[in-house]
Amino acid sequence: MDKCPDEVLLKVCAWLEFQSLANVRLVNKRLAEVGAEALVKRVRFHCAKDSFERLHAIAQHDVFSKYVDTIVFEGNLLASVPCIHTYHAHYELDHHQSERPQTPSRHATPREHRLYERNLVKFDREIEKKYERYLDLYEKQQKVLKSAAYTDFISSSMPCFPRLNTLILSTVGRCKHVLSGRFLESFTADCAMPIEQDTSFTKDQLKHLLFPEGRPLTQLAVLEVHVMSPKFFTGFVPADLICRAFQNLKAIDLSFRLEKDDRIGLDIMTADRCYADLAKGCLRDALSAARDLEQLTINFDDYGYYGAVTSLENILGSNAWPRLHMLNLDCMSTTEDYFLSMLKRQPSLRDLRLGFMTLEQGRWPNATKRMRKNLNLTNFMASGILEDPDQMFPMHLLDAEAYVEDRHHFTLGDALGLYVTDEFGIPEEEDYHPMLDDDFTDEETLREEYGPFADEEEVSDMDCSD
Incomplete structure (x- = not known):
């Protein structure tokens, strides 16, 4: 490999996975410089x-x-989600259907209805926790945006x-x-x-x-x-x-x-x-x-x-x-x-x-x-x-x-x-x-x-x- 020209080494490095390329760069100074061109x-x-x-x-x-x-x-x-009701509405969309408690059928037993009610209460509590996590992410991002991050970085x-x-x-x-x-x-x-x-x-x-x-x-x-x-x-x-x-x-x-x-x-x-x-x-x-x-x-x-x-x-x-x-x-x-x-x-x-x-x-x-x-x-x-x-x-x-x-x-x-x-x-x-x-x-x-x-x-x- 030491005898290969830089152009060949660069082609080889371009095919390597990120971690493999990082390891190759540790071999010697020449490979470190050539590998850097393909790494980032x-x-x-x-x-x-x-x-x-x-x-x-x-x-x-x-x-x-x-x-x-x-x-x-x-x-x-x-996006700013002003209230939990707006956030909750997102889970009414079709692609979240499997996550919501399924409404019991018309012929469901009283036990199935009680199970549905318990699952619905549990689901609503989970939505509240998810909404709190979302608000935390939103507030952290807003804090960055209100800072001088764009200019500084x-x-x-x-x-x-x-x-x-x-x-x-x-x-x-x-x-x-x-x-x-x-x-x-x-x-x-x-x-x-x-x-x-x-x-x-x-x-x-x-x-x-x-x-x-x-x-x-x-x-x-x-x-x-x-x-x-x-x-x-x-x-x-x-x-x-x-x-x-x-x-x-x-x-x-x-x-x-x-x-x-x-x-x-x-x-x-x-x-x-x-x-x-x-x-x-x-x-x-x-x-x-x-x-x-x-x-x-x-x-x-x-x-x-x-x-x-x-x-x-x-x-x-x-x-x-x-x-x-x-x-x-x-x-x-x-x-x-x-x-x-x-x-x-x-x-x-x-x-x-x-x-x-x-x-x-x-x-x-x-x-x-x-x-x-x-x-x-x-x-x-x-x-x-x-x-x-x-x-x-x-x-x-x-x-x-x-x-x-x-x-x-x-x-x-x-x-x-x-x-x-x-x-x-x-x-x-x-x-x-x-x-x-x-x-x-x-x-x-x-x-x-x-x-x-x-x-x-x-x-x-x-x-x-x-």
């Missing part, structure tokens, strides 16, 4: 004092800090990673399959924890990550934020600083959600009025500053679709990115002509993904036909509903023939993807278009008419063929 390349932390301290310790370490290329901030905050640590190129802020995870083990250890609760739905706190989190000590991180190549307040781009941080932070980005993935106070307006106003300030902000200028952009995702997540939140022109303007090969957009309005001209300005575009897009002028069948003719896409994915002034096209509709004859779920979105990328090989003179095909029908209608189909490999209990 990705740092993940969350809103707890010990996690902040761990980030800071790695940042101050002479060896480890040199090789970190990815920072992931699990920015989830525990995050802002002072971020400039210490010379190879840092990827920054991820996530505030939506609540499942153990998504959250890190350390997060779950810090917030050991008895169920999926209610997370704070107000995105107002994300502004401060992203500010300390992206602008530590007031200076933008300009070496980043990848920025992902799920989800964030749109007000981050409307004066919370000076526009020139945001543009400087975006200038070297090659991949941008942003998901927006209204702040709590603004979400109230969704019930009485249109979505575009609730998001009106975003169009006046500096998001378009920030995207324009990223001249080497290769992947762009702009999504909106407000727990449902409330209509187009803004026009595509407000977000993309007249920008052209020579290297942009993937574009993912949803919940916006546009016109057929602007949409096609915007796409044709991107010479490297090969992958286009749309969801809940609205044409205010033009028609989707014609727009997708022009896309097929004028673009060179290798992948096109449409989801939700594509809407124009004449019609709404739900992408989940199923091909009735494929459903009945082949027992296959082939959606309008699937067909449109094949059509736009010309996978069908349909001659230009043929007039077929999947969006004009009446054979695409809602699944419920097909199930009512033809019944649900079963897997051919499944053997029915009613099968008497043998």
Whole structure:
């Protein structure tokens, strides 16, 4: 092993488990330095004092800090649960059904009814203890947030990673399959924890990550934020600083959600009025500053679709990115002509993904036909509903023939993807278009008419063929 070049040793170290790699680093100084490069390349932390301290310790370490290329901030905050009744209501949900005492049947004996009453009292006492534990976790986190922890640990640590190129802020995870083990250890609760739905706190989190000590991180190549307040781009941080932070980005993935106070307006106003300030902000200028952009995702997540939140022109303007090969957009309005001209300005575009897009002028069948003719896409994915002034096209509709004859779920979105990328090989003179095909029908209608189909490999209990 001593004769192996560093490049080979690094490849070997990258395949080792954490503890095995830590042991290898104890052999000699050379292996300690090479192993360090593979040991800590990705740092993940969350809103707890010990996690902040761990980030800071790695940042101050002479060896480890040199090789970190990815920072992931699990920015989830525990929600304020005002009373035990609200907390108790969570256990009425279906996924907690097995934990609740089961209501006795109509023919249950008096003894079974008494047992149920005792179990119900016991269950309520357990809920009280769980609620007290949750309050304790919540109060500890609030104490950290009200301190100078962001400044003392995050802002002072971020400039210490010379190879840092990827920054991820996530505030939506609540499942153990998504959250890190350390997060779950810090917030050991008895169920999926209610997370704070107000995105107002994300502004401060992203500010300390992206602008530590007031200076933008300009070496980043990848920025992902799920989800964030749109007000981050409307004066919370000076526009020139945001543009400087975006200038070297090659991949941008942003998901927006209204702040709590603004979400109230969704019930009485249109979505575009609730998001009106975003169009006046500096998001378009920030995207324009990223001249080497290769992947762009702009999504909106407000727990449902409330209509187009803004026009595509407000977000993309007249920008052209020579290297942009993937574009993912949803919940916006546009016109057929602007949409096609915007796409044709991107010479490297090969992958286009749309969801809940609205044409205010033009028609989707014609727009997708022009896309097929004028673009060179290798992948096109449409989801939700594509809407124009004449019609709404739900992408989940199923091909009735494929459903009945082949027992296959082939959606309008699937067909449109094949059509736009010309996978069908349909001659230009043929007039077929999947969006004009009446054979695409809602699944419920097909199930009512033809019944649900079963897997051919499944053997029915009613099968008497043998």
